[in-house]
Amino acid sequence: xxxxxxxxxxxxxxxxxxxxxxxxxxxxxxxxxxxxxxxxxxxxxxxxxxxxxxxxxxxxxxxxxxxxxxxxxxxxxxxxxxxxxxxxxxxxxxxxxxxxxxxxxxxxxxxxxxxxxxxxxxxxxxxxxxxxxxxxxxxxxxxxxxxxxxxxxxxxxxxxxxxxxxxxxxxxxxxxxxxxxxxxxxxxxxxxxxxxxxxxxxxxxxxxxxxxxxxxxxxxxxxxxxxxxxxxxxxxxxxxxxxxxxxxxxxxxxxxxxxxxxxxxxxxxxxxxxxxxxxxxxxxxxxxxxx
Amino acid sequence: xxxxxxxxxxxxxxxxxxxxxxxxxxxxxxxxxxxxxxxxxxxxxxxxxxxxxxxxxxxxxxxxxxxxxxxxxxxxxxxxxxxxxxxxxxxxxxxxxxxxxxxxxxxxxxxxxxxxxxxxxxxxxxxxxxxxxxxxxxxxxxxxxxxxxxxxxxxxxxxxxxxxxxxxxxxxxxxxxxxxxxxxxxxxxxxxxxxxxxxxxxxxxxxxxxxxxxxxxxxxxxxxxxxxxxxxxxxxxxxxxxxxxxxxxxxxxxxxxxxxxxxxxxxxxxxxxxxxxxxxxxxxxxxxxxxxxxxxxxxxxxxxxxxxxxxxxxxxxxxxxxxxxxxxxxxxxxxxxxxxxxxxxxxxxxxxxxxxxxxxxxxxxxxxxxxxxxxxxxxxxxxxxxxxxxxxxxxxxxxxxxxxxxxxxxxxxxxxxxxxxxxxxxxxxxxxxxxxxxxxxxxxxxxxxxxxxxxxxxxxxxxxxxxxxxxxxxxxxxxxxxxxxxxxxxxxxxxxxxxxxxxxxxxxxxxxxxxxx
Numbered sequence: 001x002x003x004x005x006x007x008x009x010x011x012x013x014x015x016x017x018x019x020x021x022x023x024x025x026x027x028x029x030x031x032x033x034x035x036x037x038x039x040x041x042x043x044x045x046x047x048x049x050x051x052x053x054x055x056x057x058x059x060x061x062x063x064x065x066x067x068x069x070x071x072x073x074x075x076x077x078x079x080x081x082x083x084x085x086x087x088x089x090x091x092x093x094x095x096x097x098x099x100x101x102x103x104x105x106x107x108x109x110x111x112x113x114x115x116x117x118x119x120x121x122x123x124x125x126x127x128x129x130x131x132x133x134x135x136x137x138x139x140x141x142x143x144x145x146x147x148x149x150x151x152x153x154x155x156x157x158x159x160x161x162x163x164x165x166x167x168x169x170x171x172x173x174x175x176x177x178x179x180x181x182x183x184x185x186x187x188x189x190x191x192x193x194x195x196x197x198x199x200x201x202x203x204x205x206x207x208x209x210x211x212x213x214x215x216x217x218x219x220x221x222x223x224x225x226x227x228x229x230x231x232x233x234x235x236x237x238x239x240x241x242x243x244x245x246x247x248x249x250x251x252x253x254x255x256x257x258x259x260x261x262x263x264x265x266x267x268x269x270x271x272x273x274x275x276x277x278x279x280x281x282x283x284x285x286x287x288x289x290x291x
Numbered sequence: 292x293x294x295x296x297x298x299x300x301x302x303x304x305x306x307x308x309x310x311x312x313x314x315x316x317x318x319x320x321x322x323x324x325x326x327x328x329x330x331x332x333x334x335x336x337x338x339x340x341x342x343x344x345x346x347x348x349x350x351x352x353x354x355x356x357x358x359x360x361x362x363x364x365x366x367x368x369x370x371x372x373x374x375x376x377x378x379x380x381x382x383x384x385x386x387x388x389x390x391x392x393x394x395x396x397x398x399x400x401x402x403x404x405x406x407x408x409x410x411x412x413x414x415x416x417x418x419x420x421x422x423x424x425x426x427x428x429x430x431x432x433x434x435x436x437x438x439x440x441x442x443x444x445x446x447x448x449x450x451x452x453x454x455x456x457x458x459x460x461x462x463x464x465x466x467x468x469x470x471x472x473x474x475x476x477x478x479x480x481x482x483x484x485x486x487x488x489x490x491x492x493x494x495x496x497x498x499x500x501x502x503x504x505x506x507x508x509x510x511x512x513x514x515x516x517x518x519x520x521x522x523x524x525x526x527x528x529x530x531x532x533x534x535x536x537x538x539x540x541x542x543x544x545x546x547x548x549x550x551x552x553x554x555x556x557x558x559x560x561x562x563x564x565x566x567x568x569x570x571x572x573x574x575x576x577x578x579x580x581x582x583x584x585x586x587x588x589x590x591x592x593x594x595x596x597x598x599x600x601x602x603x604x605x606x607x608x609x610x611x612x613x614x615x616x617x618x619x620x621x622x623x624x625x626x627x628x629x630x631x632x633x634x635x636x637x638x639x640x641x642x643x644x645x646x647x648x649x650x651x652x653x654x655x656x657x658x659x660x661x662x663x664x665x666x667x668x669x670x671x672x673x674x675x676x677x678x679x680x681x682x683x684x685x686x687x688x689x690x691x692x693x694x695x696x697x698x699x700x701x702x703x704x705x706x707x708x709x710x711x712x713x714x715x716x717x718x719x720x721x722x723x724x725x726x727x728x729x730x731x732x733x734x735x736x737x738x739x740x741x742x743x744x745x746x747x748x749x750x751x752x753x754x755x756x757x758x759x760x761x762x763x764x765x766x767x768x769x770x771x772x773x774x775x776x777x778x779x780x781x782x783x784x785x786x787x788x789x790x791x792x793x794x795x796x797x798x799x800x801x802x803x804x805x806x807x808x
């Protein structure tokens with residue numbers, strides 16, 4: 001079962017890498033020069049014509065991403081069966097789940113907005129994370145006493161995955177917004193759409209992030225006797241939450257709409273990454289989860 | 292334009308939220324039907340003469356501003372950023388200048404030349420400084436004032452119902468507007484189908500009818516907006532709960548009890564903790580598997596609770612919580628007078644480390660002595676203290692610089708130091724607990740629930756409203772128009788189009804039925 005989980009993980013990584021390649025080629029295919037070149041090829045009668053704006057390439061990216069989502073889900077499921085608990089207790093498991101969360105939120109957004117170009121940022125980020133996860137020790141290790149609280153471990157980490165996944169998509173939207181502002185690329189969706197995707201990601205992620213903090217506090221109270229102690233990782237997740245709170249407020253303050261808000265979104269995701277990898281360098285009570 | 296229609300138009304096209312006193316006055320006058328006053332500079336009304344009132348007004352407006360909220364959030368974030376990247380001094384040490392200096396020397400190697408600067412800026416104790424607390428207090432005030440300021444508007448939006456009747460121009464001018472025409476269906480039929488589509492989408496529908504026209508006003512989740520007040524007030528409640536918990540409770544992080552010993556909790560309780568046994572279990576590969584302490588709680592000497600305390604299972608008795616925190620070695624010592632009277636016999640937790648040796652201490656109050664007990668180091672072969680030995684250092688209480696006696700004691704062998712006999716009876720273990728009482732916990736959990744629920748209600752059940760009109764244009768032809776207030780999120784655009792599309796399909800569906808009938 002553990003081996004099955006690893007096979008699925010490898011399959012998912014390869015699939016997602018292919019998806020990333022497709023997504024990176026996609027903007028190229030949107031450029032008019034490319035499609036002009038493509039249309040110069042003579043197509044034998046009866047064969048399907050490639051649409052000139054390159055949208056067809058993008059759909060392969062989406063299909064591959066859906067495949068990767070299913071494979072990752074299976075990988076996580078097999079791992080849970082093998083270890084007898086949710087896949088949440090070391091960085092390998094958690095990173096795999098994080099990527100699954102990113103894909104889930106991205107693909108849901110894709111169904112609504114069909115702004116495929118978003119994948120150009122989000123999918124390669126996901127692949128990098130997945131490759132990173134692949135480099136981590138992945139033996140199924142039993143839980144140390146502090147983590148032996150299955151309901152809270154499951155709840156606290158699951159909502160974190162969903163929150164971080166949503167914020168990753170918002171990060172992608174913010175980067176594209178800033179790119180559009182800076183370079184005015186036609187192939188990017190409108191500023192309004194990008195701003196909206198960013199906003200939508202945050203209203204998914206922000207309540208879940210609040211739940212991460214609250215469930216963490218509840219668990220800390222049971223295990224360590226206090227619900228808040230300014231532990232570095234606790235504080236890092238508070239910083240993340242505050243940055244997204246700042247984003248939500250900034251959107252309604254004159255002079256902070258548009259580009260400044262997008263910058264706050266980028267900062268917010270930086271905070272997510274710091275919080276996420278904080279096990280390794282922040283020290284404090286959370287450091288065991290990194291091993 | 293009828294009064295109702297004008298009011299409704301203003302609800303639709305009202306535009307910017309005006310918060311200044313002058314704008315409020317202007318709106319108030321309009322709602323009474325009078326013509327608006329010509330644009331005036333927003334000056335303080337002449338009725339207020341005292342400076343104090345002006346000051347309070349200015350303070351209120353300052354505290355009510357969203358810019359202040361944004362600034363405070365970012366400042367607190369910046370402070371917390373330092374608080375998480377720099378090692379923070381433990382709270383006991385921060386208040387003691389001598390201990391702080393010692394601690395500073397410990398971290399100097401890590402921060403080098405920056406150490407002095409960071410220390411001067413109080414960056415090693417960010418969360419204990421006055422300025423951080425000031426920021427938090429300001430944020431709480433900001434939240435309270437903002438919520439009070441917004442409440443009227445929120446309440447009105449939730450309870451006041453705009454009229455359904457709008458003039459035709461409004462339906463054409465609005466940003467979110469659409470419509471269609473249908474022939475061969477009666478006005479009543481059309482309006483019924485439109486209404487049913489709206490109701491199916493969970494809208495509350497109000498209508499006004501004429502002979503040739505039917506007007507609808509529809510909204511949903513109108514009370515959801517109020518949840519933002521719950522959410523924001525809950526944040527303030529968390530802060531209050533934290534203050535209350537700290538002032539009305541206690542926290543003892545290093546509560547050590549040796550096996551077989553009993554130790555009173557103090558802090559105004561009559562409780563004592565006895566450790567009957569401690570077990571630490573490890574996995575084959577090495578990491579810890581379980582820490583279990585068999586704990587008995589005594590109240591005024593009587594056993595009232597017995598439990599195996601583990602890391603995720605604290606013992607809770609009358610609000611006092613005992614959490615498994617750490618453990619270590621202990622020694623059992625007996626101290627007797629020459630005539631045989633035993634002055635002291637108990638387990639001493641060796642909870643501190645001095646030069647990598649476990650150290651503990653106990654007090655002989657009658658003699659005014661403090662005795663330090665040092666066990667051999669475990670990480671290297673100890674040249675001074677051999678296994679099976681414990682080193683005793685006897686001091687006069689209050690004077691830890693000049694030891695009266697220093698000697699190694701062998702296990703089981705009595706040692707005479709001064710006029711007393713010290714016997715190192717046995718090696719054992721101690722279990723370290725975090726003993727806490729926090730009366731604010733209930734408030735905290737309720738406030739947390741308020742934060743999350745309030746947030747989710749506001750974000751996931753947005754207040755939506757739209758107007759519709761069904762008008763008999765020519766005999767046999769009915770025009771249907773929709774309009775909505777432009778909401779910030781594009782999401783409503785899609786819902787809006789979907790509703791209009793559904794209505795069109797339903798109405799035209801019945802048209803086909805009536806023509807084929």
